[in-house]
Amino acid sequence: MIRFTAVGDVGPERRDVDTLFEKVAGHIREADVAFMQLEMTLTDRGQRVPQTKHTSRTSPEAAHAFRRAGFTHAGWASNHSLDWGYEGFFDTIEALEGAGLVPLGVGRTLGEAREIRVVEVDGIRVAILAYCSILPADYWATPNRAGVAPLRAFTVHEPAEPDQPGTPQRMFTFPHPDDEQGMVDDIARARELADAVIVSAHWGIHFTHAQLADYQRTLGHAAIDAGADLVIGHHAHILKGIEVYRGKAIFHSLGNFAIELPMDEEHANRPSFRHLMSLHPGWEPDIGGMFNFPPDSRKSMVVSCEIDASGVSGLRFRPVMIDRMAVPEILPSSDPRFSEVLDYVRTITADAGLDTTFTVDGDDILVDTGGAPDVAVSELGLGALGCGVLFH
Numbered sequence: 001m002i003r004f005t006a007v008g009d010v011g012p013e014r015r016d017v018d019t020l021f022e023k024v025a026g027h028i029r030e031a032d033v034a035f036m037q038l039e040m041t042l043t044d045r046g047q048r049v050p051q052t053k054h055t056s057r058t059s060p061e062a063a064h065a066f067r068r069a070g071f072t073h074a075g076w077a078s079n080h081s082l083d084w085g086y087e088g089f090f091d092t093i094e095a096l097e098g099a100g101l102v103p104l105g106v107g108r109t110l111g112e113a114r115e116i117r118v119v120e121v122d123g124i125r126v127a128i129l130a131y132c133s134i135l136p137a138d139y140w141a142t143p144n145r146a147g148v149a150p151l152r153a154f155t156v157h158e159p160a161e162p163d164q165p166g167t168p169q170r171m172f173t174f175p176h177p178d179d180e181q182g183m184v185d186d187i188a189r190a191r192e193l194a195d196a197v198i199v200s201a202h203w204g205i206h207f208t209h210a211q212l213a214d215y216q217r218t219l220g221h222a223a224i225d226a227g228a229d230l231v232i233g234h235h236a237h238i239l240k241g242i243e244v245y246r247g248k249a250i251f252h253s254l255g256n257f258a259i260e261l262p263m264d265e266e267h268a269n270r271p272s273f274r275h276l277m278s279l280h281p282g283w284e285p286d287i288g289g290m291f292n293f294p295p296d297s298r299k300s301m302v303v304s305c306e307i308d309a310s311g312v313s314g315l316r317f318r319p320v321m322i323d324r325m326a327v328p329e330i331l332p333s334s335d336p337r338f339s340e341v342l343d344y345v346r347t348i349t350a351d352a353g354l355d356t357t358f359t360v361d362g363d364d365i366l367v368d369t370g371g372a373p374d375v376a377v378s379e380l381g382l383g384a385l386g387c388g389v390l391f392h
Contacts, residue, residue: 114149184222332363
């Protein structure tokens with residue numbers, strides 16, 4: 001059996017990165033396989049590319065702190081992957097691998113970014129695939145260009161009353177068909193190699209309460225229809241609802257986890273930051289603090305499950321609260337903040353139109369997945385397909 005754990009966005013600014021994980025490392029280390037989403041380039045080189053909105057970087061040595069904290073896999077399919085050009089991109093991959101972590105969703109070509117990464121523990125194999133929907137121009141890999149595995153989406157606006165010019169509009173989003181098919185093909189190939197398949201998706205609408213984009217629901221369902229056992233989302237910097245589809249869970253956003261954003265007066269008054277603050281009522285800069293995100297972004301979670309030959313079981317999460325210095329803390333059920341996070345998760349799940357139920361079990365919150373899916377993967381017609389595989 002494999003004990004799997006996942007957290008959301010990680011991006012340290014401090015020199016002593018180990019202190020960022022001092023309240024959570026003991027729990028992370030209990031897992032056989034532990035996933036984090038990296039939001040910070042690990043490099044001392046390169047120049048900021050012009051199409052990035054906000055970026056920072058930290059020393060490649062931070063990768064060793066991630067490994068000491070217990071992480072084994074890092075999603076690097078992100079809207080920040082190429083913020084410091086190809087030098088920073090490849091420095092980050094090298095730093096992660098040098099520290100013993102597996103970087104996911106990136107490569108020198110599209111084929112390499114989509115390679116199936118399988119980890120084996122005690123004879124049980126799990127494949128973790130990673131994709132990104134939040135993509136500045138040219139961040140996605142192509143057959144001839146390095147970058148991230150893309151899961152792009154389109155946006156269409158339609159007048160609510162087409163015969164009335166100037167009336168309010170409805171917005172629809174839908175997946176890029178080639179990227180969606182690529183993900184489906186990857187999952188089908190991974191099913192031939194692993195007992196369980198986990199899909200990581202950097203997607204969604206940042207900072208806004210509960211709101212999900214149409215394309216997220218479409219892609220999450222497509223991943224599970226193709227054979228994924230669990231979908232873990234991130235990027236929004238705030239928790240989003242948990243969906244259960246055909247007996248499998250889609251965590252639309254795990255929120256922040258250990259990410260820092262120091263603030264000074266000049267940064268706080270930039271128009272770009274003022275725009276972000278307008279997306280979430282009550283968001284004010286904390287000059288001198290290290291966590292300049294909306295108040296609700298302090299609520300987070302650690303997702304865990306067991307994986308054996310039959311797939312994923314025992315799906316649960318532990319509530320987390322992040323302090324103003326960006327340090328996450330896993331909460332026991334005796335802490336009043338435990339219920340605060342749970343109530344928030346219930347609210348955003350319901351507000352997104354999802355009917356998932358949760359049960360407190362000691363210090364864990366169990367996610368009711370409703371038992372086995374209604375259609376077996378074998379009934380979907382997903383046959384054996386050849387693929388390049390990297391075993392770690």
